Amino acid sequence: MITWIRGLLLWPMVRKEFIQLRRDPGTLVMILGIPAMQLLLFGFAVRTEVHHLPTVVLDQSRTPESRLLIETIVQTQNFDIVGTVSDRAAIEHEITIGHARAAVIISPDFARSLKRGETADAQVLVDAANPLASSAAISGAALVTTVLPGKLADHPVDARMPIDLRVRPWYNPGGESSMFVVPGLVAVMLTITMLVVMSGAIVKEREVGTLEQLVVTPISKASLLLGKVIPFVIIAYIQMTNVLVLGYVVFHVPIRGSLLLLYALSGLFILAVLGMGLLVATFAKSQASAQQLAFGFTMPSILLSGFIFPLEAMPRVAQYIGHILPITYYLDIVRGILLKGSGIDVLWQPALYLAGFSIVTLSISVRRFAKTVE
Amino acid sequence: MNDPAPARELAIEAIALRKTFGTLVAVEHLDLTVARGEVFGILGPNGSGKTTTIRMLCGLMAPTSGGATVVGCDITTDADTLRNRIGYMSQRFGLYGDLTVRENCRFYASLYGLRGAGREGRLDELMQELDLGTRSDQRAGTLSGGLKQRVALACAIAHHPQLLFLDEPTAGVDPAARRSFWKVIYALADKGTTIVVTTHYMDEAAKLQRIALLTRGHLIALGTPDEVTRQFGLPTIEDVFVELQRRDEGAAV
Numbered sequence: 334m335i336t337w338i339r340g341l342l343l344w345p346m347v348r349k350e351f352i353q354l355r356r357d358p359g360t361l362v363m364i365l366g367i368p369a370m371q372l373l374l375f376g377f378a379v380r381t382e383v384h385h386l387p388t389v390v391l392d393q394s395r396t397p398e399s400r401l402l403i404e405t406i407v408q409t410q411n412f413d414i415v416g417t418v419s420d421r422a423a424i425e426h427e428i429t430i431g432h433a434r435a436a437v438i439i440s441p442d443f444a445r446s447l448k449r450g451e452t453a454d455a456q457v458l459v460d461a462a463n464p465l466a467s468s469a470a471i472s473g474a475a476l477v478t479t480v481l482p483g484k485l486a487d488h489p490v491d492a493r494m495p496i497d498l499r500v501r502p503w504y505n506p507g508g509e510s511s512m513f514v515v516p517g518l519v520a521v522m523l524t525i526t527m528l529v530v531m532s533g534a535i536v537k538e539r540e541v542g543t544l545e546q547l548v549v550t551p552i553s554k555a556s557l558l559l560g561k562v563i564p565f566v567i568i569a570y571i572q573m574t575n576v577l578v579l580g581y582v583v584f585h586v587p588i589r590g591s592l593l594l595l596y597a598l599s600g601l602f603i604l605a606v607l608g609m610g611l612l613v614a615t616f617a618k619s620q621a622s623a624q625q626l627a628f629g630f631t632m633p634s635i636l637l638s639g640f641i642f643p644l645e646a647m648p649r650v651a652q653y654i655g656h657i658l659p660i661t662y663y664l665d666i667v668r669g670i671l672l673k674g675s676g677i678d679v680l681w682q683p684a685l686y687l688a689g690f691s692i693v694t695l696s697i698s699v700r701r702f703a704k705t706v707e
Numbered sequence: 708m709n710d711p712a713p714a715r716e717l718a719i720e721a722i723a724l725r726k727t728f729g730t731l732v733a734v735e736h737l738d739l740t741v742a743r744g745e746v747f748g749i750l751g752p753n754g755s756g757k758t759t760t761i762r763m764l765c766g767l768m769a770p771t772s773g774g775a776t777v778v779g780c781d782i783t784t785d786a787d788t789l790r791n792r793i794g795y796m797s798q799r800f801g802l803y804g805d806l807t808v809r810e811n812c813r814f815y816a817s818l819y820g821l822r823g824a825g826r827e828g829r830l831d832e833l834m835q836e837l838d839l840g841t842r843s844d845q846r847a848g849t850l851s852g853g854l855k856q857r858v859a860l861a862c863a864i865a866h867h868p869q870l871l872f873l874d875e876p877t878a879g880v881d882p883a884a885r886r887s888f889w890k891v892i893y894a895l896a897d898k899g900t901t902i903v904v905t906t907h908y909m910d911e912a913a914k915l916q917r918i919a920l921l922t923r924g925h926l927i928a929l930g931t932p933d934e935v936t937r938q939f940g941l942p943t944i945e946d947v948f949v950e951l952q953r954r955d956e957g958a959a960v
């Protein structure tokens with residue numbers, strides 16, 4: 334009964350927060366304007382080199398020639414062979430679950446065609462949900478077709494015989510980077526709002542002295558935090574919807590999977606970032622230091638998550654950091670649902686990580702928050 | 708809020724209350740009783756442990772050792788009930804500058820469980836008692852210092868607390884505003900609210916029923932203002948204060 338009554342104390346907190354938000358045009362502009370700005374900024378202008386695409390091989394030829402082709406492909410450094418598969422269905426699976434971003438398919442008559450002096454067929458299939466990956470694949474493949482004939486000259490075949498290594502994009506026939514960036518923007522924006530605005534709002538209460546006053550009222554610390562957080566969750570969903578609509582209208586980003594699933598899993602991500610934001614709030618002594626700390630989380634979230642630079646193209650250490658950040662997993666989820674139409678059967682792993690991350694950070698920060706009030 | 712209270716029941720009974728921050732002893736072995744309905748003052752130089760004492764008595768901060776019963780609640784085990792029975796105006800009461808006077812009061816009243824028409828009625832009452840009627844739709848951030856303190860007081864008493872802690876409520880407030888503030892305080896005391904207040908103004912201290920003098924965390928005098936001045940053989944509280952500070956500085960060398 335007592336906890337139930339206390340639960341109701343949430344509402345005054347939420348209402349107060351909304352009145353304050355309404356009266357603070359600066360924050361509102363930041364919350365709603367920045368996403369639009371970023372959308373245009375990133376949506377139009379992102380291009381980078383990629384190496385070491387995780388690649389699976391379907392070698393139906395199984396000949397010295399086909400093995401030489403694979404070896405040459407590896408030597409371009411644009412591809413890393415992460416496995417071999419035995420049929421096309423397996424390729425689709427590997428790319429969908431994100432295990433591989435490209436696949437090399439060598440037709441059964443690859444060696445035979447070479448020997449007969451005909452055009453030998455091989456295909457590079459690339460996960461074009463990531464346009465950087467596809468450009469890497471294209472340049473890698475081009476390199477292979479110029480280098481390989483020279484190598485084959487050591488073998489009893491005609492060195493001038495052309496090799497046709499065709500790159501076929503998947504999911505994203507247009508190959509536009511905006512397809513790739515816009516869904517990522519949803520993630521980046523949620524990170525910024527939740528971290529910077531949220532942690533700032535809590536630290537402000539401490540700085541102004543209202544926090545001490547709040548803590549002496551009957552509201553529980555959990556309700557206090559929850560009441561503080563709920564308005565920002567609502568704003569996060571509004572932001573997300575904004576970017577999705579803008580992305581759809583301006584950049585024709587498709588929504589291939591379930592919107593319901595997207596909104597549900599986004600909730601997990603929002604919780605995870607809130608956990609970080611609260612953690613920042615418990616460490617920061619002033620609004621300025623909260624902002625700096627929050628940026629300390631947002632910068633790596635933008636740079637090391639695969640939002641702009643694909644993770645596999647980065648140094649090992651950066652990859653490790655990237656794999657801790659919740660945004661990395663959320664990117665798989667948004668891109669998966671929007672561009673590939675992936676379902677929960679594929680996305681349960683990142684979803685599980687986000688849930689775990691939320692539980693850990695939220696419980697640490699609630700505990701720390703209780704102490705910092707003293 | 709209407710617990711039946713025996714005539715001489717204690718509002719506060721602190722036993723061997725102690726608080727340390729690392730090696731710094733903020734409050735040392737404090738024994739203190741305050742009767743219900745009393746207007747009690749905690750006095751002492753800056754850093755003598757007044758705020759720390761009050762925060763412990765509010766259940767905001769756990770004592771390092773010792774304990775206290777405040778309006779019938781143990782401060783360490785029963786802080787939840789305690790919070791419903793006390794009001795606290797902290798040394799730098801933070802109003803929400805972007806909320807109006809009435810919105811600030813409404814917010815705090817709601818946190819104490821006041822709802823609907825009952826709450827609005829109480830807000831009308833507060834606006835009138837504290838003479839805030841004409842300001843009720845002004846943003847709190849644009850008020851003068853004296854008015855801010857009155858609004859803060861309104862927020863702290865919206866739920867009719869049995870005991871009201873006021874930590875330097877009149878710091879930086881002009882004499883006229885101070886006088887009107889104390890009028891409200893004494894009106895509350897007349898209605899049975901126990902008041903525990905800290906102040907650096909000696910004219911205010913002289914009018915309190917009983918005072919406790921703290922210096923560097925130690926309680927060194929307790930009684931009516933007259934008793935305390937007599938104990939030191941000095942004419943006024945202010946002289947006692949200056950003497951204390953002199954001793955403090957001597958000790959620091």
Ligand SMILES: Nc1ncnc2c1ncn2[C@@H]1O[C@H](COP(=O)(O)OP(=O)(O)OP(=O)(O)O)[C@@H](O)[C@H]1O
Pocket residue numbers: 707728731732733751752753754755756757758759760798
């Ligand atoms: N959270 C804290 N962490 C560390 N030290 C603290 C903390 N709070 C208070 N102190 C120290 O404890 C001592 C007593 O502080 P307190 O605020 O209780 O003094 P005060 O009597 O209220 O002073 P003032 O008249 O300036 O308000 C001071 O030396 C202060 O620096």
Ligand SMILES: [Mg+2]
Pocket residue numbers: 757758759798874
């Ligand atoms: Mg103080």
